[in-house]
Amino acid sequence: MARYSFRLPDIGEGIAEAEIVAWHVKIGDRVEEDAQLADMMTDKATVEMESPVSGVVVELAGEVGDMVSIGSTLAVIETDAEVSEDVEAAPDRKNDITEDVVSRILSSKEDEVEVPAPAVTPADASTEVREASPVAAQERDPARKILASPAVRARARDLGVDLADVSGDGERIRHADLDAYLRYHAGQGYQAPGASRAHVDEPVKVIGMRRKIAENMAASKRAIPHFTYVEEMDVTALEAMRADLNENRGNRPKLTMLPFLIVAICRTIPAFPMINARYDDEAGVVTRHGAVHLGMATQTDAGLMVPIIRDAQDKNVWQLASEITRLAEAARSGKAKPAELTGGTLTVTSLGPLGGVATTPVINRPEVAIIGPNKIVERPMFARNAQGGEEIRRAKLMNLSISCDHRVVDGWDAASFVQALKKLIETPVLLFAE
Structure with missing residues (x-):
């Protein structure tokens, strides 16, 4: 077994270093000759680095975003064949800035998660307002007349709540009854129409x-x-x-x-x-x-x-x-x-x-x-017409x-x-x- 150190070649433009913008391999991977190792970025171009030998990757120069000097080791590959240390891989310049490289760097997925609602205890409710048990647990009375002020009706409409589902202390439904309904349903994943859900924080490295x-x-x-x-x-x-x-x-x-x-x-x-x-x-x-x-x-x-x-x-x-x-x-x-x-x-x-x-x-x-x-x-x-007006x-x-x-x-x-x-x-x- 021999170890081959692949050194970052001179990729032109008189540059002294290049940035790692993507790795196509990780330590322990087997790589074939001419397979992509990494994408390196100069001031304006992204250049694909290809492996000059086949073998197993045992060392990598750094992480995405790190700078690597020209001539320094980019990767070490353990290979069965005897190779010369002065073998250099020519960078592939077919696409100086490749779309798939860009998408790998910049694409990210935000996992949507629900924010758990706090548990509600009887102490959370006012002594003047009982916890509303939803009519879903009872038989809805189709003949029931809904009494509520215009303000309560407008608030329920904005929240997407059907007042027929809200129980009140008396015949009239008040803001307190609507509050109790919302507290009860918070634990069941209630969410007002149009409300956004929280997403996890995601650090994105600027590279x-x-x-x-x-x-x-x-x-x-x-x-x-x-x-x-x-x-x-x-x-x-x-x-x-x-x-x-x-x-x-x-x-x-x-x-x-x-x-x-x-x-x-x-x-x-x-x-x-x-x-x-x-x-x-x-x-x-x-x-x-x-x-x-x-x-x-x-x-x-x-x-x-x-x-x-x-x-x-x-x-x-x-x-x-x-x-x-x-x-x-x-x-x-x-x-x-x-x-x-x-x-x-x-x-x-x-x-x-x-x-x-x-x-x-x-x-x-x-x-x-x-x-x-x-x-x-x-x-x-305003504009002047032909008559000067x-x-x-x-x-x-x-x-x-x-x-x-x-x-x-x-x-x-x-x-x-x-x-x-x-x-x-x-x-x-x-x-x-x-």
């Missing part, structure tokens, strides 16, 4: 993508002095244009608001290069980028990911719609490549129909700005938020950028004019 998100967001808020500017935009004409284009789209993808907003951003950026920039804190250098590599915040089972639309300024609304769909699906299915998750120069974050009235998005460091469209609402608004019309309105790094972007610049953006959004024909 993998969730930990990376937490670290990045904390670093962003710690290092960047944020300010947020919000402006209202009339998107009535844009929504009408979008509907017309969708009706005549043929085999092309359905258009949402996002492609139009991206076109407007890319047309506005050349006059405001400080918005499309990255700030290197350590070097003290702000790089204003000529191309718009637009990050698109995407919610996945693993948490928020930001795939990048490369050279967004060169794409039309149809091409942007296709790329948005492709990148969102890649992120959610775990097939996004590291190159598709890095190198953004500006980010757009949208909650879609959940958009809210206004948001204060957190900047995706080292970028210096992030733009957040909010939900579209219909409201009456005022009229009230129905309008579709949307608030747009932008958060900026105040070390790089001044408030005046941010406001001016949004106002220029507003002109394009409210006059959408300009989006297609050369």
Whole structure:
């Protein structure tokens, strides 16, 4: 028998360590050659580690969430064959962020348990109120007339209690009789309709993508002095244009608001290069980028990911719609490549129909700005008619938020950028004019 120490190989990107996000084996398991041992996460990618030999696992480097240095022992395998210590397993990069890894890390099941009701003793009841024995133990009298005040009836209705089941001291049912009924039935598992049951507390270790998100967001808020500017935009004409284009789209993808907003951003950026920039804190250098590599915040089972639309300024609304769909699906299915998750120069974050009235998005460091469209609402608004008078019309309105790094972007610049953006959004024909 020989023992083979499998050392964590160099998995690229110039990293010094990786995080254990999942084990596929435990000590004592037999593992076959090329079978999965563990999933290791770098800054942006999850890499599957495969066993280079067959044998029995006798040691593991740590628990899920622990960091392992490149070149240190990840697992020790006892094998019948003679193996060289310098054998290395190449990481499988078919799926850099795999959906099944995410689901194993994040899926949890809450066991529903009932909270036992306290035992009721005769001393618990008032001397003026007897313990109610339910009519279920007696014969219900269908001819019995239920007398109760409106307040008692309303309370019983809210609790889902039939007053015909409640016994009273006299002909009239009072609050005390209803209290006694509830105490009696508490021990039998009575629960008012709509009431929630308690669940067990469950500690969830912050690991993998969730930990990376937490670290990045904390670093962003710690290092960047944020300010947020919000402006209202009339998107009535844009929504009408979008509907017309969708009706005549043929085999092309359905258009949402996002492609139009991206076109407007890319047309506005050349006059405001400080918005499309990255700030290197350590070097003290702000790089204003000529191309718009637009990050698109995407919610996945693993948490928020930001795939990048490369050279967004060169794409039309149809091409942007296709790329948005492709990148969102890649992120959610775990097939996004590291190159598709890095190198953004500006980010757009949208909650879609959940958009809210206004948001204060957190900047995706080292970028210096992030733009957040909010939900579209219909409201009456004053407008000038052709005769120069005022009229009230129905309008579709949307608030747009932008958060900026105040070390790089001044408030005046941010406001001016949004106002220029507003002109394009409210006059959408300009989006297609050369």
